[in-house]
Amino acid sequence: MRRRLINSTLAVVLVVIAVFGVSLVIVETRTISNSAQERVDSEAVRLVSIVDSRILGDELISAGVLKDQVTGDRYARIEIPGRPDIHIGDKPTGDVIKSTRKGEQRETVTVQEPRSAVTREVGRTLLIIAAVALLAVIAAVLLAVRQANRLASPLTDLAETAERLGSGDPRPRHKRYGVPELDRVADVLDGSAERIARMLTAERRLAADASHQLRTPLTALSMRLEEITLTDDPDIVKEEATIALGQVERLTDVVERLLTNSRDPRTGSAVTFDLDEVIKQQLAEWRPAYRNAGRAIVSSGKHHLQAVGTPGAVAQVLAALIENSLMHGGGTVALRTRVTGNQAVIEVTDEGPGVPADLGARIFERAISGRNSTGIGLAVARDLAEADGGRLEMLQAQPPVFGLFLSRTPLRRPQDGDGDGEEQTVR
Incomplete structure (x- = not known):
């Protein structure tokens, strides 16, 4: 040229x-x-x-x-x-x-x-x-050389930028040359670089979230299958297989939720559901792990609370909080349900040392962890809660109290024997 x-x-x-x-x-x-x-x-x-x-x-x-x-x-x-x-x-x-x-x-x-x-x-x-x-x-020759360099050098830079994009380096250069046409091409390449960077970030984030979110369900499923292999009692085998099938369904829901949230975090399938069912499912799933650790997990508070959201997403948020308490907390883990205004709140607390003062609200940031963990679980949990129209907050640092706030429907009238408003402890 x-x-x-x-x-x-x-x-x-x-x-x-x-x-x-x-x-x-x-x-x-x-x-x-x-x-x-x-x-x-x-x-x-x-x-x-x-x-x-x-x-x-x-x-x-x-x-x-x-x-x-x-x-x-x-x-x-x-x-x-x-x-x-x-x-x-x-x-x-x-x-x-x-x-x-x-x-x-x-x-x-x-x-x-x-x-x-x-x-x-x-x-x-x-x-x-x-x-x-x-x-x-x-x-004329000097002017032509200068003009050629002015036009050819930017084209060389733009070609290098395009080559870097093709090789997987999506960093925008934000370099302009004073030539409107070339600056337009540079704008387009920088915009493409930013979009590619966002796509790569989303893919890496999806991989990290999937790795983190699937680890616990797969471990629980593995434990159920081991129990099946260690018993000859058909009733126990049937019971454990039923539980394992339920865990497979939840695992499928986790994968679907991760894929949906990666495409558009605002996309959700909110329905009215019973918080008791989600809490019972989490207690049943985590009880063996806590039993092996010599600890207990209990629930208390109001029952038959109706909330608006995605049951699978709420289950994932609770699983992240329960796993966080298992890894970093101590003593008994308690899930308490209560009502505030037009919201249903699920509080998760334990008897451990709590969140270090130097972390504070940064506990929900990615790659932030008080121990040697990934620092992804709470960040994913907050994203899931916000995608469902709720919010996840740290209500207290020591002892740690995390609250999941969900919109709710009017309370169902209690049936005989429901015991609405009474506290029930499950061990």
């Missing part, structure tokens, strides 16, 4: 020089020739006037007297009737510029000048024109 720009600019300049240079040479040659002819004519007129005045004054007319009146290397011949011709200077040979004038006393004055003088002046003019043309060519 650089060579094409330089060659095209140079071609344009050469055409302009050729057109205007030839015209200028022709005009200057004619001007110099006409000027030389006018000088010879003026010399002849002046010499005729001098001769007329001397004839009238009966003064001496000779070559010695008139030689100072002929300038340069011109030649003059004066013809006076009845007198010999007077020759002043050397008569030129070859092509000459000639002017003849007649005086009032019938004398004739002829002035000649060799055309070589005109040729020399034309040559000097041609040299000046050629020098100017050469300077114009040099200036």
